Amino acid sequence: MSLGRYAPLYPTHVPLNPLQKGAVALLSAAGALLRPARADLVAAVGETTGEWLLPSIRDRMRRDPLGAQILAERPRVTNATIELCRTMPPGSFGAAYARFMGDRRFQADERPPVRFVDDEELAYVMCRAREVHDFWHVLFDCHTNVFGELALKGLEFVQTGLPMTGLAVLGAQYRLPPADRELLQRHYLPWALRAGNRCEDLMSIYYERHFEEDLERVRQEHRIIPAPQPPQHLRFRGPQPPKPPRA
Template sequence: MAIPNPPPPPPPPQTVCLKATLRSRRTLAWKWKTESQSLETKDYQTMIGGGKIRLNRWQQAAVAVGSAVGALLDPRRADLIAALGETTGKPAFERVLERMKKSPEGRAVLLERPRVISAQVGHAWDLPANTFGAAYARFMGSRNFSPDDRPPVRFMETEELAYVAMRAREVHDFWHTLFALPTNLIGESALKVIEFEQMHLPMCLMSVVGGTARFTEKQRKLFFQHYFPWAIRAGMQSTDLMCVYYEKHFQEDLEDVRRKWGITTAPAVPNQNVP
C-alpha cells in the first residue's frame, strides 16, 4: 500500500517588522497594521512576565552590574537597558503603581492593560494630521520603528509590577512625540532626564551619566546649556505621565493634549551641526 505524501507545512506568519527598505508612507502603514495573527493572540503571560526569572539579591546585583557595564559598552542593547531598569527599579515601579491606583485614568490603564503594539495602535495612521495619534504614527514611520520591538519583562516579581514596567517601556515613544525630542544621543539623554523626574528610576539617571560620557565637547555644551535645564523643568511641571491613558487621546489635537498635560516641547537651539 502506497504511503501518502505528508501535507505541506503551513506558511510562516507575516512579519511585523518595519523593514528599513520600506520608504513610502502607504506601504509602511500597511506593514504596521497587518501583523501576524500569532502576535495578536499571543498569550499575555508570554509578552509580560512570561519568561519570568526569579533572582535573589546577589543575583539581582550581578545582573544589574553586568547589564550596566554591557549597556555602557553598547547603548543599542535594549535588552540590557531593560534588565538594568528592572533589577534596580522595583521600589520606583511600586511607587508608580500606587500613584496609578489613585488616579482614575491610571486605574483604567491598570484594569484594561492596553499594549502599545501594532495590533492596538496601528489605526493611528488613519487619524487626521493634527492629532496626537497621527503625530505618533509619523514619528514611528519616519524612523522605521516598530512598536513591537520592545523586549519582554523578565525580572518583576508580580504580574502587576511587570505590567507597570512594560507600560513605562512602551510609552517611551509617546513621550518622544509629545516633547518633540529627536532620537539622537542628546534627545534620548534629555528624555531620560524627564523619565527620571517622572518615575525616579535609577536606570534613567545611569543612562544620563552614561550618555553624557559619550558626548563630544560640542554635544556636552549644547546638552547642559539648553536641554538639561529644560528637561528638569519639563519633567517636574508636566502631569503624572504614567497615569495617562494615551490611546484614548489619539484623536485629540496634539497641541491641546500638550497643554492639558502641562508639556513644554524641547527648546529650539541654534543649528550647530551637532548629531
C-alpha cells in the first residue's frame, strides 16, 4: 500500500504522507546547508516547513478585495511577463522590472514548481510568493548580492512568517565575515523590520496592474521604503558566501 495520498491535486504535486514529508524536509535542509545555491532544495524546505502558515496568508488575501481577485484570477509571472514589461514606458515599474531581469539574465520561468503543498489553492499562494519575489527586489531597490537577498528575506519573514525566510537569514549571516555580519545586522535587518511593517500586504498587491505606472508612484502608493545604502566605512568586503537562491 502506498504511503502517499491517492492522487496528485495539481500537475506538479507530489503526494506525501507526514513521514515522507518530514524526511524530505530533513534531507532537503541538510542538502541546502551544504549547497545553498540549490534552489530546488531550498524550495522543498520552504514547502515542507511552511505549509501550515499558508492558510493564514490565503485567508488574509481573501479578506482584501485585490487579494481575493488574485486568488480568483491566478496571474502567473513568466518570461512573457518580462517581454510585456520591455514595452512599458521609461521610468515605469514594468520597465524597471524588465531592466532588472535583463541586466542579471534572469528568467522568470526558471523557478522550481511547487510540489509538496497538499492543497491546490495553497500551492498557488506559495507559487505567487515565489514568482513576485523579483518584483519586491525592484520595488524595495534590493541588490541581488548576499546583503540584498538576506535583507529581502528578512522583509519576507516580517510579511509572511514563512520559516524558510527566517532560516535563510539566520543561517547565511553566520557565514559572513564579522564586519559584513555587522553591516547586515546594523543596517539591513533593521530596515527589513521597519519596511516590512510599514508597507501594504505584499501578497495582496496586483503588481501586473502597475506595470505602466511610474515606479516612485507605485512605491508611494504602497508605502514602500527602499533599502538603504550602507555607510562607506561598513561596505562589505572580502569573499562572500553563496547568496540565497531565488526560490
